[in-house]
Amino acid sequence: GAGVSQSPRYKVTKRGQDVALRCDPISGHVSLYWYRQALGQGPEFLTYFNYEAQQDKSGLPNDRFSAERPEGSISTLTIQRTEQRDSAMYRCASTLGPNQPQHFGDGTRLSIL
Amino acid sequence: RKEVEQDPGPFNVPEGATVAFNCTYSNSASQSFFWYRQDCRKEPKLLMSVYSSGNEDGRFTAQLNRASQYISLLIRDSKLSDSATYLCVVDSSASKIIFGSGTRLSIRP
Numbered sequence: 001g002a003g004v005s006q007s008p009r010y011k012v013t014k015r016g017q018d019v020a021l022r023c024d025p026i027s028g029h030v031s032l033y034w035y036r037q038a039l040g041q042g043p044e045f046l047t048y049f050n051y052e053a054q055q056d057k058s059g060l061p062n063d064r065f066s067a068e069r070p071e072g073s074i075s076t077l078t079i080q081r082t083e084q085r086d087s088a089m090y091r092c093a094s095t096l097g098p099n100q101p102q103h104f105g106d107g108t109r110l111s112i113l
Numbered sequence: 114r115k116e117v118e119q120d121p122g123p124f125n126v127p128e129g130a131t132v133a134f135n136c137t138y139s140n141s142a143s144q145s146f147f148w149y150r151q152d153c154r155k156e157p158k159l160l161m162s163v164y165s166s167g168n169e170d171g172r173f174t175a176q177l178n179r180a181s182q183y184i185s186l187l188i189r190d191s192k193l194s195d196s197a198t199y200l201c202v203v204d205s206s207a208s209k210i211i212f213g214s215g216t217r218l219s220i221r222p
Contacts, residue, residue, distance in 0.1 A: 042212035042213050045210055045211060056209050058209070059209075099144055099145040102202075104158070105156065106156055107156060
């Protein structure tokens, strides 16, 4: 597609459930980033990939969070045993390469009940 | 101390005014700098990159001061459509991107 596509747009689930958030980057973009954004705050870095390799996962809050990009294109962010504090907007961005401007998707609004 | 800090505002200025924001960063090894704009409930969008020599794009001017570790954004002749949150972005190291919390700008008629 022309832009970064994220799905689902909205996800409401009960705490304790696992969720998987998908990001389809701009075709040909090498780098893919995941962020979490709380209301009134800037995006908070979670993790990033170059091609299929996860380069930095230092922003993942704890071991319930994981991400993969097995073929160097689509990425999935998985949150296991969700908690209410996981509720936020999760954003994905892709770039042509390191140090390049980022292109964001519309985000997934996650609400944990 | 946060790696990237911005004045959260809000800045409330009349149409036509000039307004400036600063953003400080802590990692002296940072390589790349950007300003993004984010409208309410929308995704951040690139406004402009910030180059060492300073750069201008129409009514917008960005500057980088490596010695003092800050970047700035100047908006001249502000328009109602400039109302948004402006995010300072620093490529901290090894492509770890750090966003500031954003500065809210509101332009009044």
